[in-house]
Amino acid sequence: MTKILLIISVLILSGCLGMPESIKPVNEFELSRYLGKWYEIARLDHSFERGLSQVSTEYTLQDDGGVAVLNRGFSNFENKWREAKGKAYFVNERDQGYLKVSFFGPFYGSYVVFELDKENYQYAFVSGPDFDYLWLLSRTPKIGTEVLEKFISMSKERGFDTEQLIFVEQK
Numbered sequence: 001m002t003k004i005l006l007i008i009s010v011l012i013l014s015g016c017l018g019m020p021e022s023i024k025p026v027n028e029f030e031l032s033r034y035l036g037k038w039y040e041i042a043r044l045d046h047s048f049e050r051g052l053s054q055v056s057t058e059y060t061l062q063d064d065g066g067v068a069v070l071n072r073g074f075s076n077f078e079n080k081w082r083e084a085k086g087k088a089y090f091v092n093e094r095d096q097g098y099l100k101v102s103f104f105g106p107f108y109g110s111y112v113v114f115e116l117d118k119e120n121y122q123y124a125f126v127s128g129p130d131f132d133y134l135w136l137l138s139r140t141p142k143i144g145t146e147v148l149e150k151f152i153s154m155s156k157e158r159g160f161d162t163e164q165l166i167f168v169e170q171k
Contacts (some may be wrong), residue, residue: 003031015098017091019112023127025098026116031067035120036112038072040168042151044160046133048084051077053169057137062087069101097124109133115154120125123147125154134160141170146150 019025040055044072049055053075060068062127069086086103088111090096110133115125126135136143136151156162 017108017110018129019098019110019127020079020131020159023114024075025096025114026118027096028118029095029113029116030121031061032167034124035061035084036139038139039123039141039170040135041138041143041148041170042134042136042165042167044074044132044164045166049073051059051075052082054171059088065089067099069103096165114158115151117147123151125151127160131160132164153165 022067031161036050036059038059039043039056040057043049045056052075055071055073058070058072060070062068070084071084072082073082075082080101082098086101088099088101089108091098091100097116099111100108101111110127110129112127113124114127115123117123122139124137126137127133134155138147138149152165
């Protein structure tokens with residue numbers, strides 16, 4: 001766990017609160033509907049998630065209005081669950097899907113929701129500060145082909161290397 005936190009810290013230290021020019025955060029974002037458990041369906045590879053399956057994230061409201069973040073995944077190599085706890089806050093308005101997230105101290109990186117099922121909050125496409133960070137999140141461990149194809153298409157159009165996507169094993 002210490003290694004994960006160190007790697008995340010390096011990531012956050014080297015990150016920023018910007019986003020790729022081709023990415024625009026969603027508007028009319030409702031935090032109360034976004035809170036809860038999300039399953040990671042696809043991502044670009046990162047050392048802090050490498051080798052993890054059954055990855056999920058849980059978002060809960062903090063007393064200060066921020067969001068507590070709990071990332072969890074199973075390491076098949078270590079045969080155990082790994083967790084990382086963080087916090088997130090809105091960068092601009094509370095109805096815009098643009099947050100800053102930290103897993104270590106005062107250092108934050110961008111968390112940009114650039115596509116969202118606004119009707120039911122069943123899927124979200126998320127970017128970090130640059131083209132190295134990309135996730136497809138879902139409320140369920142499996143997602144329909146239509147949403148997956150939309151994610152790949154929209155991400156590729158915006159400049160992400162979708163050939164490098166990892167599809168997360170969920171049980």
